[in-house]
Amino acid sequence: MAYSAPRGTKDILPQEVALWQKLEETCRKVFSFYNYQEIRTPIFESTELFARSIGKTTDIVNKEMYEFKDRKGRSLTLRPEETAPVVRACLENNLIGTDKTTKVYYIGPMFRYERPQAGRQRQFHQAGVEVFGSADPMIDAEVIMMNVRLFEELGLKDLGVNINSVGCAKCRPDYLKKLKSFFKDNIKNMCEDCQNRFITNPLRILDCKQSKCQIYLDDAPHSVESLCQECGGSFDQVLDLLGDSGLKYNVNKRLVRGLDYYTKTTFEITSNQLGAQNAVSGGGRYDKLVEELGGKAIPAVGFAIGLERIIELINNQQLTINNDGAVKLYIAALGNEARKVGFDLINQARAGGISADMDYLGKSLKAQMKTADRVGAKYVYIIGEAELAKKSAVLKEMKTGEQIELEFSALLEKLKSETA
């Protein structure tokens, strides 16, 4: 093979595209039910935007970014996620303010330089939403409920909704202090990563899966226990609202997300059918980010869905979507003259709103019939030498095998009169 797709990237072939379109369509439909509007931002942004927002000590920024210099030496990065670009775009175009809520959604490719494995690629796709302007716990609840609604709409089963609160600028420092003093004595017995985390990002220690670290984690203080009054109150409200709506969730006190901008509510929806990479969506509140990126102090919530993982689930669960891409009319023509007539007829059909195709390889009639069958054509119109003279030919309905003689001029009317 001369060339292959770059590592960690995949072609989405015509056969699978129908499923992708269906998925994207469902996202759009559900998001707009909740009054969200689509926004499209560039695939790359200045590197600094991501470093500032996601956090300089995070894995994403440290080792996963597709960073490059353009011809003027500017450092740019293929977006590893889209929250920061959306914030940037909304600020730049004045879409958000303290006096209104702005609801947007996006669908598109993201890029992270990681080792590919099941459910993880270097180019992958996310659909996500962001709400700006409200600190009301109702918005947290709305966003989570909408996410769940979307998955229900897609027919996904056995998903778990995990929720936590990581506090705010007021209470988080206290919590980090508690964490540090809790680990202080034992940190030297813990893994190397955790020793680094102890300095750079103690929160992340909670997420460690190493068995030698696990023993110290059990009694570690949880962020929910150190929340200030405001954060604690809003967390309770979010849970109440979800409970009232009948949504089943699990408070996961260990849920730590890998992006630094989260405050208060964080959540993650997981599937037990995916292996190691089991998160299908994740998000939370980020009340400081807009300000951090140069705007006013505007609170925000959002989440992102991993579309490849959803596709994987749909395939696993053998949920089907119907494909009606087949053409209605296929013309089998024999000889140059007949092919010309056929070409004219399919173009008339198309102009008249009837999907049509014909053979362009000069194959035998048998082969043309075969092709018509395989592309799922509903009718085949067979034009040969004899038909040219009488300006009339046989129209065959593939499913029934029924054949009727029809004049060229009557073909379109006959097909149009068919119910779609």
Add this chain to the structure above:
RNA sequence: GCGGCCUUGGUGUAGUGGCAACACAACAGAUUGUGAUUCUGUCGUUGCGGGUUCAAUUCCCGCAGGCCGCCCCA
């Protein structure tokens, strides 16, 4: 960035230190202008590079890619 397993025609799989097998798909044909079936035929420099050997697809090394796990995330 680390570890394990894997890499044979379009796809899925055999197999052996010296003719690479099978199924499906695709294409062509089975007398003259008709699709699913049947029969026949066609389709591979065995991932790339190097080494051992008279000889390697089979043994060894390197690389790339895939899968899976760690890390992290969607």
